[in-house]
Amino acid sequence: MTALVADQITKSYTSGRVETPVLQGMSIALDERELALVLGPSGSGKSTLLAILSGLLKPDTGNVSALGEDLWKKSRADLEKFRLEHTGFVFQGFNLFPALTALEQVMLPLDYLGLPRHAVRNMALASLEEVGLASRAHLRPIELSGGEKQRIAIARALAKKPQFLFADEPTSALDSVNGKNVIDALHRVARVYGATVVCVSHDTRLAADADRIIHMADGRILSDVKQISASAPSRLQTAETKS
Amino acid sequence: MVALARKTLIYEWRKFLPAALAVAFSGLLLLMMTALMFGIFSSAGVYVSRSGGDIWAGYPGTQTVELGRPIPRDTEMWLRMDPAVVQVEPFQWLDGDWRGPAERGSVSVFISGIDPNPNGLMFSHVLGPTDRALLNEPGAVIVDAADLSKLGLDIGGTAFLNGHRVKIVAAANGLRTLGGVNIVTSIATARTLVSDAAERDKVAYYIARLAPGANPDAVRDRLAPIATGHRFAVWTHDEFAYNAATYWMFETGAGLGFIFLSFVVFLVGVVITSQTLFAAVASSVREYAMLNALGAGIGALRRVILEQAFWVGTVGVIVGSVVSISLALLAHGQDVPISFNYIATIACGALVMAIALISGFLAVGAINHLEPANLLR
Numbered sequence: 001m002t003a004l005v006a007d008q009i010t011k012s013y014t015s016g017r018v019e020t021p022v023l024q025g026m027s028i029a030l031d032e033r034e035l036a037l038v039l040g041p042s043g044s045g046k047s048t049l050l051a052i053l054s055g056l057l058k059p060d061t062g063n064v065s066a067l068g069e070d071l072w073k074k075s076r077a078d079l080e081k082f083r084l085e086h087t088g089f090v091f092q093g094f095n096l097f098p099a100l101t102a103l104e105q106v107m108l109p110l111d112y113l114g115l116p117r118h119a120v121r122n123m124a125l126a127s128l129e130e131v132g133l134a135s136r137a138h139l140r141p142i143e144l145s146g147g148e149k150q151r152i153a154i155a156r157a158l159a160k161k162p163q164f165l166f167a168d169e170p171t172s173a174l175d176s177v178n179g180k181n182v183i184d185a186l187h188r189v190a191r192v193y194g195a196t197v198v199c200v201s202h203d204t205r206l207a208a209d210a211d212r213i214i215h216m217a218d219g220r221i222l223s224d225v226k227q228i229s230a231s232a233p234s235r236l237q238t239a240e241t242k243s
Numbered sequence: 244m245v246a247l248a249r250k251t252l253i254y255e256w257r258k259f260l261p262a263a264l265a266v267a268f269s270g271l272l273l274l275m276m277t278a279l280m281f282g283i284f285s286s287a288g289v290y291v292s293r294s295g296g297d298i299w300a301g302y303p304g305t306q307t308v309e310l311g312r313p314i315p316r317d318t319e320m321w322l323r324m325d326p327a328v329v330q331v332e333p334f335q336w337l338d339g340d341w342r343g344p345a346e347r348g349s350v351s352v353f354i355s356g357i358d359p360n361p362n363g364l365m366f367s368h369v370l371g372p373t374d375r376a377l378l379n380e381p382g383a384v385i386v387d388a389a390d391l392s393k394l395g396l397d398i399g400g401t402a403f404l405n406g407h408r409v410k411i412v413a414a415a416n417g418l419r420t421l422g423g424v425n426i427v428t429s430i431a432t433a434r435t436l437v438s439d440a441a442e443r444d445k446v447a448y449y450i451a452r453l454a455p456g457a458n459p460d461a462v463r464d465r466l467a468p469i470a471t472g473h474r475f476a477v478w479t480h481d482e483f484a485y486n487a488a489t490y491w492m493f494e495t496g497a498g499l500g501f502i503f504l505s506f507v508v509f510l511v512g513v514v515i516t517s518q519t520l521f522a523a524v525a526s527s528v529r530e531y532a533m534l535n536a537l538g539a540g541i542g543a544l545r546r547v548i549l550e551q552a553f554w555v556g557t558v559g560v561i562v563g564s565v566v567s568i569s570l571a572l573l574a575h576g577q578d579v580p581i582s583f584n585y586i587a588t589i590a591c592g593a594l595v596m597a598i599a600l601i602s603g604f605l606a607v608g609a610i611n612h613l614e615p616a617n618l619l620r
Contacts, residue, residue, distance in 0.1 A: 047619040051616040056619070076541075080538050080539070081538065081540075083537065085538070087536075089618075091536075091618045091619070093529060095532070096530070097247065097250075097527070097530050099253070099254030099255060100247070104245045107245050108247060108534065109537040111244045111245055112534075112537075112539045112540070156537070168618075
């Protein structure tokens, strides 16, 4: 079922008098339970597309509709509420608070949902379990490897069981084993929770695991291919090398 | 809730320490200025605050002891006629010209002529019976220990006061007044020092002690109509001390200067604290942007920063208090006139917290234009 629709979106950045178009009338429809991989060179507009689809960046023209709601007709507060309830993010930088333990990093966004404390704790622990880091729950970012930090970030994003998960270059700082772990986790989010997962990358290793591969260049879609993904991921508690 | 504000403060204390220190030292400066001002101006009220007695009688309209003028001799009788009054003594106050060692030239002084009896009221908190007895010797004077060097003499030294030979028989602590050296002598010696022969029998003040349990306000109200008809006025002890302090604080412009200086300290405190707090918050802006992307409202993030500002303020107040207490002890040992007033100290604490919280509101600016989309670049 279609969960996320972008219709004729355009976006350009202005620097001084020079206006650079980034997205030029792009339309796309993404299904639930789908891991879509957006590939393209730097400057192709893939990160901008992700920002607009996820409700972080307003397009110049066009509409984005998620779960049947027009995102860019919402106020800032309503948009924050929508993201809080439905959206998870995994960014290239892990953006973890240095002062918090892994468990607290995952609990923090759940707190804003207004759930009881024990529920928040249980959800966070379950999410850490999901990415195979339950045993590292008490450690701070400085005590974790890069791969572990990214998995904490994923646990944080999927703890609330979001309908949408947006990932921006989630594997770029990781070696191949950790990269594989991360893409497995994203795949699992799509399969197990039925989420729509959009992953932007120029890491072609990820292609084998995606349900759909969208190639972009110069703000346009070059190709859009659905495929049967190569591997069905198991749980993520695979051995990991420190990066 | 995960205590993000406190955990970050504790874990990244080095980032927040400059802000806490800015708060602490603003507080220290405010408190010390206040203490110094109260210290200096309470010495204006030394004549009253260091003496016993419940009722003062003096020239009508007198704001502070130094502005006293001779009053009629029958004032003493009017005071004694009140049933609550059990003791009345005269207090002479006059300007003097002190000539000590030749190289010192002349020093302008204030002369206090007091009753040297062991149960005398004037300066009863400073001078005990032994010191008072020494004043019975004609020409004997007592000065504050801190003033000895100013006079260029030690105990036992002699000088000329208003042309009469006097001798320093003792030194005491707590006689220092604002504006001049306080020379304490007996009322008999003081009388010889009055230059105008016509005024020699008159004194500037009478002090009355009331029977235990008597209400000074009631006695003052009873005496007031009599005083009006006989060219003197009456005040309670507390009233006269308060008048002296407010006179020096507000009539001389010193109070206004102090308030202005406090405002400057407050402003400097806010500027420095907000800048350091801003830098500490700005260093976490990517993490805040991440939380905002995940749906934490900007209002909730502002509250985190304000909570941090509150704790920075609390730590600042604690550090400031510890340093202030240490400095106050040091100052007391060095005869620096500082005095802590309960209300003023609380007011300083409140101002310091205001510095921290205003800085918090300004530091919130670091996340006002939070753009989580920038995390995608």
